[in-house]
Amino acid sequence: MRITDRNGQITPIEIPVPDRAESLTPSPPEKPFTNVNLYARLHGYEQVEMENLQVFADTITDQNLELIPLSELPSSWDQTAIFYTPPQNL
Numbered sequence: 001m002r003i004t005d006r007n008g009q010i011t012p013i014e015i016p017v018p019d020r021a022e023s024l025t026p027s028p029p030e031k032p033f034t035n036v037n038l039y040a041r042l043h044g045y046e047q048v049e050m051e052n053l054q055v056f057a058d059t060i061t062d063q064n065l066e067l068i069p070l071s072e073l074p075s076s077w078d079q080t081a082i083f084y085t086p087p088q089n090l
Helices: 020-025
Strands: 033-040 045-057 082-084
Touching: none
Parallel strands: 045 082
Antiparallel strands: 033 045
C-alpha cells in the first residue's frame, strides 16, 4: 500500500519479474512478465481497480489514473471502475 504525494505520485515499487532474457526467445516456457493488480481509493471519489497489469524486466510501468468525484456520480457512490488488461500475444 502506498499513499501519494500532493501531485498524486508515489515512489516506484520494485516487483519481482522474470529475467529479461525470457522475453527474447520464441514461446518462452513461462510468461516474460508479472501480472499485478492496482487499486486506487480516495474518499469522495470513485474507486478504481486495474487487473492483470503486465510488468516487464528493465521497464518502468506508469499507470495514469483519473479518479472521478462522486459528486458527479451521485447514484454510484459505491461503484468501482474495473479495468482488465488482456494478456499480450507474445
